Amino acid sequence: xxxxxxxxxTRPHAAARPGTAARPGTATRRAGRWPAEIVSDSLLMxxxxxxxxxxxxxxxxxxxxxxxxxxxxxxxxxxxxxxxxTRYVTYVVPGVILLCAGFxxxxxxxxxxxxxxxxxxxxxxxxxxGGVAVLFGHVAASVVRNAVSxxxxxAVAIAIGFRPHAGVLPWxxxxxxxxxxxxxxxxxxxxAGLLASSPEAASGFTFFVMFLPYPSSAFVPISTMPSWLHxxxxxxxxxxxVETLRGLLLGAPVAxxxxxxxVWCGAILIVSAGLACVVFQRRTAPSTH
Numbered sequence: 001x002x003x004x005x006x007x008x009x010t011r012p013h014a015a016a017r018p019g020t021a022a023r024p025g026t027a028t029r030r031a032g033r034w035p036a037e038i039v040s041d042s043l044l045m046x047x048x049x050x051x052x053x054x055x056x057x058x059x060x061x062x063x064x065x066x067x068x069x070x071x072x073x074x075x076x077x078x079x080x081x082x083x084x085x086t087r088y089v090t091y092v093v094p095g096v097i098l099l100c101a102g103f104x105x106x107x108x109x110x111x112x113x114x115x116x117x118x119x120x121x122x123x124x125x126x127x128x129x130g131g132v133a134v135l136f137g138h139v140a141a142s143v144v145r146n147a148v149s150x151x152x153x154x155a156v157a158i159a160i161g162f163r164p165h166a167g168v169l170p171w172x173x174x175x176x177x178x179x180x181x182x183x184x185x186x187x188x189x190x191x192a193g194l195l196a197s198s199p200e201a202a203s204g205f206t207f208f209v210m211f212l213p214y215p216s217s218a219f220v221p222i223s224t225m226p227s228w229l230h231x232x233x234x235x236x237x238x239x240x241x242v243e244t245l246r247g248l249l250l251g252a253p254v255a256x257x258x259x260x261x262x263v264w265c266g267a268i269l270i271v272s273a274g275l276a277c278v279v280f281q282r283r284t285a286p287s288t289h
Contacts, residue, residue: 045137049111050144064149067100068156074219075160082220093157094245095218098238099210100153101178104146105185106209108138112193113202121284135190135276142186143179150178165251174248177261181241184265185209187272194279218242237264 071092079088115121115134124134154162166174189205196202213219215229216238222230233239240260247254 041133042136042140045133046140047137049137049141052111052141064152066103067096067149067153070099071096071153071157072160084221087161089157089161090163090250091246092219093153093162094249095213095216095242096157097150097153097178097245098181098218098242099213100149101146101182102185102209102213102238103206104149105142105182106189106206107145108142108186108189109193109196109202109205110199111141112138112190113196113199116194116283117198132277135187135280138190138193139183139186142189143182146182164249166249170248170251173258174245177241177244177248177258177265180262180265180269184269184272187276188268191272191276191279194276194283212236213238213242216242237261237268240264 074092074096075089079092082088084091112135115138121134164171189209192205193202196205215225215233216222216236217233218238222233222239225233240257241264243257244254244261246252247257
């Protein structure tokens with residue numbers, strides 16, 4: 001949705017005529033309709049962000065194709081030299097899915113930073129759109145992007161030999177864990193975009209998110225890494241998430257990894273969402289000078 005379409009004509013609760021002050025009682029009426037307005041604003045912002053993602057073809061194609069290229073490279077170029085106790089494609093696909101999810105979510109940082117520096121936020125404030133709705137729109141667009149890229153990765157993985165052994169409930173559990181991870185990293189990315197001074201600075205978050213799966217069990221067993229790296233690899237958020245996905249998709253026990261994955265993702269989500277909302281309110285607060 002183009003920013004030009006976000007006019008007061010589509011927002012009945014916004015000021016209808018330029019130059020007219022808000023009428024007394026507006027805040028009271030808005031307070032009574034607050035939940036419905038938040039939902040309406042959030043859906044509007046989500047549609048806008050999804051359409052912006054479709055227009056940004058270079059970033060969209062990168063988020064869709066890069067994980068597939070990495071998976072093919074690992075399976076056919078490095079897979080023969082890496083011993084995991086099973087076919088390497090079976091071992092690596094859960095890690096590639098997580099890499100795909102992390103990279104797609106990290107693009108949110110650039111989108112949020114672009115909004116904060118382009119002046120569009122002032123228009124949203126004039127139309128009385130809340131910060132929660134603006135941020136939710138970016139997170140929702142991240143979930144949509146990741147849903148598309150994950151389906152593509154699964155399709156290519158099955159074509160090159162990946163054979164999951166999960167039933168209906170494990171599949172649903174795997175989708176739930178992956179969705180929780182995407183939402184958590186998307187809010188973390190939104191917070192990074194708000195803290196960044198420019199979209200270029202926010203793009204550095206992409207490197208951080210893409211690097212994190214490598215010192216984990218996503219691509220090689222942790223036991224093959226140097227001993228000084230074991231502590232970090234065992235106790236960072238990607239490892240329990242990828243081990244949970246691997247266990248659920250391949251019919252293996254997930255044991256404590258599932259709880260660790262949920263705790264990690266839940267903690268990241270709560271802290272990041274809270275931080276993002278606070279920083280957004282501070283950056284958009286009217287100047288007192």
